[in-house]
Amino acid sequence: MAPAEAQPDDILDSSLVDLNTFNQILEMDEPDDHEFSTSIVFGFFEQAQETFDSMDAALKEKDLETLSSLGHFLKGSSATIGLTKVRDGCEHIQRYGKLENIDGSPEPDEDLCLERLTEAISTVKKDYEEVETVLRKYYEQFD
Amino acid sequence: MSEILDFLPVPTLVVQPLGDSYRIQRASSGLLQAWDRTREDLVDKDLFVALYQASRTARFDRIPLAYAIETAVASRALRLCHAAYISGDDTWTARITPVHKEDDLLCLLLQWEKAELHVAVPDGGMSQSWLPIDDAFRILVHAVKDYAIFLLDTRGNVVTWNTGAELNKGYKKEEIIGKHFSVFYSEEDLQRGKPDRALERCLREGRVEDEGWRYRKDGSRFWANVVITAIYRNDIHVGFGKVTRNLNERKENELRLVAAYEESSRLKNDFLANISHEIRTPMHGMLSACSLLLDTELSEEQRETANLIDESGRVLLQVINDILDYSKLAAGRFSVQSDVVDIAGIITSVTRSVRTTLQPGVSMHLDLAPGLPKAMGDPIRYRQIAENIIGNAGKFTEKGSITVQVSVPAEDETTHTLLTKVIDTGHGVPEDAAAKLFEPFTQLDTTYQKRRQGTGLGLSISKSLCELLGGDIGYEHNPEGQGSIFWFSVKLDKVKSPATATTDPTHGVDEPSRSPSKSQSGDAAVQLNLLRGIARTKRILAVEDNIINQKVLVGMLHGFGFEDITVAGDGSQAVSILASEGHVFDLIFMDISMPVMNGYEATVWIRSSGSSVPIIAMTAYALKGDREFCLEKGVDDYIAKPVNRQLLMQKLLKWLCRSDSPAHVNGESTEEPAIDCQAIPQELVEA
Numbered sequence: 001m002a003p004a005e006a007q008p009d010d011i012l013d014s015s016l017v018d019l020n021t022f023n024q025i026l027e028m029d030e031p032d033d034h035e036f037s038t039s040i041v042f043g044f045f046e047q048a049q050e051t052f053d054s055m056d057a058a059l060k061e062k063d064l065e066t067l068s069s070l071g072h073f074l075k076g077s078s079a080t081i082g083l084t085k086v087r088d089g090c091e092h093i094q095r096y097g098k099l100e101n102i103d104g105s106p107e108p109d110e111d112l113c114l115e116r117l118t119e120a121i122s123t124v125k126k127d128y129e130e131v132e133t134v135l136r137k138y139y140e141q142f143d
Numbered sequence: 144m145s146e147i148l149d150f151l152p153v154p155t156l157v158v159q160p161l162g163d164s165y166r167i168q169r170a171s172s173g174l175l176q177a178w179d180r181t182r183e184d185l186v187d188k189d190l191f192v193a194l195y196q197a198s199r200t201a202r203f204d205r206i207p208l209a210y211a212i213e214t215a216v217a218s219r220a221l222r223l224c225h226a227a228y229i230s231g232d233d234t235w236t237a238r239i240t241p242v243h244k245e246d247d248l249l250c251l252l253l254q255w256e257k258a259e260l261h262v263a264v265p266d267g268g269m270s271q272s273w274l275p276i277d278d279a280f281r282i283l284v285h286a287v288k289d290y291a292i293f294l295l296d297t298r299g300n301v302v303t304w305n306t307g308a309e310l311n312k313g314y315k316k317e318e319i320i321g322k323h324f325s326v327f328y329s330e331e332d333l334q335r336g337k338p339d340r341a342l343e344r345c346l347r348e349g350r351v352e353d354e355g356w357r358y359r360k361d362g363s364r365f366w367a368n369v370v371i372t373a374i375y376r377n378d379i380h381v382g383f384g385k386v387t388r389n390l391n392e393r394k395e396n397e398l399r400l401v402a403a404y405e406e407s408s409r410l411k412n413d414f415l416a417n418i419s420h421e422i423r424t425p426m427h428g429m430l431s432a433c434s435l436l437l438d439t440e441l442s443e444e445q446r447e448t449a450n451l452i453d454e455s456g457r458v459l460l461q462v463i464n465d466i467l468d469y470s471k472l473a474a475g476r477f478s479v480q481s482d483v484v485d486i487a488g489i490i491t492s493v494t495r496s497v498r499t500t501l502q503p504g505v506s507m508h509l510d511l512a513p514g515l516p517k518a519m520g521d522p523i524r525y526r527q528i529a530e531n532i533i534g535n536a537g538k539f540t541e542k543g544s545i546t547v548q549v550s551v552p553a554e555d556e557t558t559h560t561l562l563t564k565v566i567d568t569g570h571g572v573p574e575d576a577a578a579k580l581f582e583p584f585t586q587l588d589t590t591y592q593k594r595r596q597g598t599g600l601g602l603s604i605s606k607s608l609c610e611l612l613g614g615d616i617g618y619e620h621n622p623e624g625q626g627s628i629f630w631f632s633v634k635l636d637k638v639k640s641p642a643t644a645t646t647d648p649t650h651g652v653d654e655p656s657r658s659p660s661k662s663q664s665g666d667a668a669v670q671l672n673l674l675r676g677i678a679r680t681k682r683i684l685a686v687e688d689n690i691i692n693q694k695v696l697v698g699m700l701h702g703f704g705f706e707d708i709t710v711a712g713d714g715s716q717a718v719s720i721l722a723s724e725g726h727v728f729d730l731i732f733m734d735i736s737m738p739v740m741n742g743y744e745a746t747v748w749i750r751s752s753g754s755s756v757p758i759i760a761m762t763a764y765a766l767k768g769d770r771e772f773c774l775e776k777g778v779d780d781y782i783a784k785p786v787n788r789q790l791l792m793q794k795l796l797k798w799l800c801r802s803d804s805p806a807h808v809n810g811e812s813t814e815e816p817a818i819d820c821q822a823i824p825q826e827l828v829e830a
Binding site for chain 2: 069073080
């Protein structure tokens, strides 16, 4: 018999990951493997890296519209997995890119939005790295 | 002096002005004798009463004399009034001499002499007439059949009668000669003094023309054009000429034309409505196909061409939608829904989408009054007006700013009046064009702006929509300089019960990651069994652009027992799958924000293709009002991301168990799906 599995609760910080949502994904795994959730989580890692690269490029181009839609895109998948902080960060990017404040009110100052975008992207990357580390650690136990 | 007057051989009256009337001061003996009247009969009496009280047409008889006196006094000169008095067979003409001292009128001297006799003769003319009728003309006039042409004496009595008069009015010559012309008028016209006024005006202006109903001898009426002309001989007014033309036919034609116009306009509107509807469906197909084409590898040139098709197609679709709306409005067939309207949400969403189309350097501000109510009305129509007005401001403002203000200027017990103002710093509207702004098919063309795409129907549609919503629409100049203010108001009913305005507690918007409580997990097992029972026979289309989300959704659906799941990466893929496979799906999950064709557009296409398959929108939008907007676009239900498995199960049960009944917009609770599944065979449930 395999050693008792560490439960996600033991490893994952609920401020980083919404456990209800994440557990929904784990529940879809077959009893003896973690193939499904692994493919989802590691698929997300890839997607996040790609998206960050695109964001960097768009930021260089000062392409706010693209930044907004990239933010929206990653918001969807991070929300699906339950990565609360990343999801929130992506929402900020989505708003700033649309020339809005966090509350959705208009912010016509494009330079200010760019400045905020730069900051938000670096924050979201940091949050992402943090959660990637713990998730990788969580999956390491199954190797 | 007084004696001289009394004994003057010429019949004479001395008349004194008394306010507006004239009083007889003296009457000469010669006059009393000639007229066979007593001094008491006349002296100290009102002139017109004394002269005409015995006549049945006294009110007409006085007109020529009153007018002659008026002009004599005004011109301080002698005037003649022909046939002003009749005694027995004699007709007397008055010679009126006003006597002034300085500027005051002392009195009038009316001296009377016998007028020439006129004798009516059988051919309708007069053998020895004071009226100047040439024989040749008399014959000509008499022969005219289409016009009633006849002469009146100074008082309005008929003197001649032609064939046309006989045919049109139904009186024989011998019946009507000597009768007063007022018999041709209706009782009502007589009471209102219409014929009197006609004669008075005719004397003043020489001619009077009128259109109206005239009556025949048999009492029937006809629509007549009447010209009355005053006739003078040697400057003496001797009578009136009257030409009456029967316009009955014209009047009837007019009425027929009006009816025909109304009918043709109805047919036109029906035609427009039907044809626009018919064009819309293939247009959607074409646009979707074009989106797919744009998704493939294309050469530069091909892409340019495909883009052109796409753009033109979208403009055309907008035109068709406008025409459809316009024709429905014109035909009065536009229905207004009653639903909760979240004004703040709609305006925020509209400005959000217009903002993306603004020209560089134009800013947009939103100024919502605090505490805008949620009220009952037609959210789609309100949105349509707002989109048009705000969209116009965006189109026509090249620099400066656009401000959108919403306020509640009035409310009563049952309604709120909402005023939406859109203030821009664009070109504004020239004064002369402002009046035509809201007329259909109006587009303002000025030299410095090229013609905009569209039908010119937008504002006219908005105006009709505002009126349908109990409000109004208007334009004014921006008082702060260049630009326009467009405003529109709508009346919304207050929400009766507070419960209807609150969001359903089981709804995903408020608690997206809510987990089922313990008491529900028992139900959850039952629900899962139910769902597994029906899942294998159902086909599901999942439209989602993010591969992670696709995988998770498919994983969950597999977990529920669904085997036939088709995934589309965006709206246009979904549309092409539906177009090629037909409507084989039992349910569609629709992501909203997707590239190429978003979920709204795809939903609109699906609905316009006639399918009522349940569509459940999935979106990470957290804004209030988005749910309403989803439902407005033809989506049946809504689930927030991240998708909660329990909630997903409930939605699936709710919509799949009902899939035989037509899908319907339903924002109700999703808590009783089991009831709807009673009809499912037990062996399936337990499988």
